[in-house]
Amino acid sequence: MTELPHGVIHGDFHDENILILGRRENNRITENLVSNSDQVVHIRSKYAAIDFADISYSPLVFDLAISASYFMMSHTRPDFIEIVGHFLCGYFMVRRPTPKEVRSLFASICAAFCREVVLAKHSYLEQSRSNSYLITAVDAGLRQLKEIWRIGQGDVMTVWSGIWERYGLTLENWCEEIVI
Numbered sequence: 001m002t003e004l005p006h007g008v009i010h011g012d013f014h015d016e017n018i019l020i021l022g023r024r025e026n027n028r029i030t031e032n033l034v035s036n037s038d039q040v041v042h043i044r045s046k047y048a049a050i051d052f053a054d055i056s057y058s059p060l061v062f063d064l065a066i067s068a069s070y071f072m073m074s075h076t077r078p079d080f081i082e083i084v085g086h087f088l089c090g091y092f093m094v095r096r097p098t099p100k101e102v103r104s105l106f107a108s109i110c111a112a113f114c115r116e117v118v119l120a121k122h123s124y125l126e127q128s129r130s131n132s133y134l135i136t137a138v139d140a141g142l143r144q145l146k147e148i149w150r151i152g153q154g155d156v157m158t159v160w161s162g163i164w165e166r167y168g169l170t171l172e173n174w175c176e177e178i179v180i
Helices: 059-076 080-094 099-126 132-151 154-167
Strands: 005-011 018-021 023-025 027-032 030-037 039-044 048-051 056-059
Touching: 005 059, 039 080, 056 099, 059 080, 059 099, 059 132, 080 132, 080 154, 099 132, 099 154, 132 154
Parallel strands: none
Antiparallel strands: 005 056, 018 048, 023 027, 030 039
């Protein structure tokens, strides 16, 4: 773990912790149009992250794994692994992974799943079993974790690699010495 790139991570980055200021059209966020008499002013959408309670200095891949586990827990569709493959591709287009990060990704995502399931179950019990959302998250998380574990690292990485190649990103042109 000490050989992985470290930095300050959010630790709880998911769709509930992103604010988007913009106009919604056809289920997409677009630019805001502000009309001032005859003049129309375009204001670009603004984005912000919130909830920095879990910020820490950790391996950067942990933030990615936590976010990926949230994506998987919130998507009950059978293609949840593909959805995460696209998410990872977007991240990797901005920040190239090291070989060790790619090799640790599957285990890091499984660990993040376990973390989220335990935290949700703990919160559920602490709240006198009054928050049904939390137990739903526990059930979904356990289901998805069992499924990704059943499929296995090799097959999951094969699915993700295929998605990444569609974007022109192959493991060979990202970093050297990756063996899956």
